[in-house]
Amino acid sequence: MKRHFFTPWLILGLSVFALDSFGQSAKTDSAKGISTILTVDSLASGSYKDIFTSFFQLAVKDLTGPSKSVTLNTNPYAVMLKHNDSLADYKYYRKYTWLRNLNLSVGAALDSGYRFNGMTAGLTYAIVNNRDYTVKKKFLNELLEDSVIDYYAKLSRAVDAALTTVPVSRRETYRKDYHRLFNDSTAKWADFDSAFKAIVLRVIDTLETQRVPYTSSIRKLIRDPKFVFYQTVHRSYENDKSLFQNRGLLTAGITDTSYSTGLFSKNLQLTTAYIKGLTKPTRQFNIQIDIKAAVNFADDTLQPGRNLNREVFTLTPGLDLVLNGNKSHEPWFEFDVSGSYMNVWKGLYAKETQVVNTINGTVRILVTNDVWIPIQIKYDPKRGNVFGLLNVTTNFTGLGNMVNGNSKRSGPKS
């Protein structure tokens, strides 16, 4: 009874502690000027993050049902980075790609009375992770071939060269404007010093005579005093980046579930998942293929002693319909439709159906980038049964951001 009463409060307490501690660490990081790793996948959908997390994820499943579970997923590289900033350097970032592609999970299963009913431990490895644009040579090449980014480089060099003809004492007054023009996504053209603008316009004239692509477009845009040059350039970068968000991700994993006594191997699960976008992710409406397969080796309770003699195969092919924000292109609502095929290969119980097919629907409401509430509905067309699961999934950077008061979607930084 005592345990029954305290368990939900313990979970709540741990969540609040995690929120607080990660919020603190986020504050520390921001003070150091180091951004957290999850900024790299702010455009990722909830179903993507359910398959593979890049930092921490806390998932509470089947909140209202008889078999509740609390699972903590983590990326070991992200944990190492939290404790050693120097690992952020590309040399180490590349070296530890295998660690970045790894997810470790621990969880606790609870019964309807929130009593401990066993624990889980598992690992997932991203065999193919084409969404990790941070190490894709192709992405860097695409950036270098981008005509807007190329123009940006040429203009920044030519303006800097022009500034070196100005005496050092006067040059210093232009330096601030130079930095803002080429790095600040809030700096309006009208706000720059007129002498500095004259230098930039002379350089644009020169580039125009050299027939540098994009010069005529910039000449038109610059007529608007509200024009923000860096915003245009950064948008082009973000657009190139978002194209990577519909690429394929293939994972494989293994999870072991313990008995209520804590002894492991009551259920061994081998899983694989594949997700790939079908439409351009910058569109407001995006579709993803989401296929999951699992083989469960479970304890056959009809047989004496501990064993893994019951084998169940599950295949869940589905489609995720993702609604993206109009300007941010970040997902805020998802509807997943899938079919489930379950086949008890071995250890069929009496009166149990060997093959069960269900139609599933999951609605994910993304409260912030990293906090979402998935509501899952399953329908068994043969028996006409409908059953639902209410889950809550959060990423810890999301919690950290909430503590820092910047949980809403992030635009280009300046």
Place this chain on the structure above:
Amino acid sequence: MAKKTSAKASRPRTAAQPAPMIAAQPTPATVTVSFQEGQGTATAILFRNGANIGQATLNNGGSHTFPNVIAGDTIHVDGTLTGTSATVGIDRSTSPATPATFTNSPFADGFDILT
């Protein structure tokens, strides 16, 4: 011992002594670029009176030394990054000062050599 003496000889004069009225002697300046949580590429250019004196491309970070740099020159650095930030460092007194961190991509800035 001899090494120590020669190092002292090349050191600039202290503030108490008047600066000599001769053209500054060119000395090397090393630019170091590092990328955090992703790859990147940067181009470092030494400009003097509007002319390109030297140029180097640093893929995924690294350093380059311009052998003849004088006060008043500008070391320009521009690049793209795929991770969270890029840090630029120059082993000379510059305006703006370095190391400078850029969290957006692409990035560009010019660093005027002061001494």
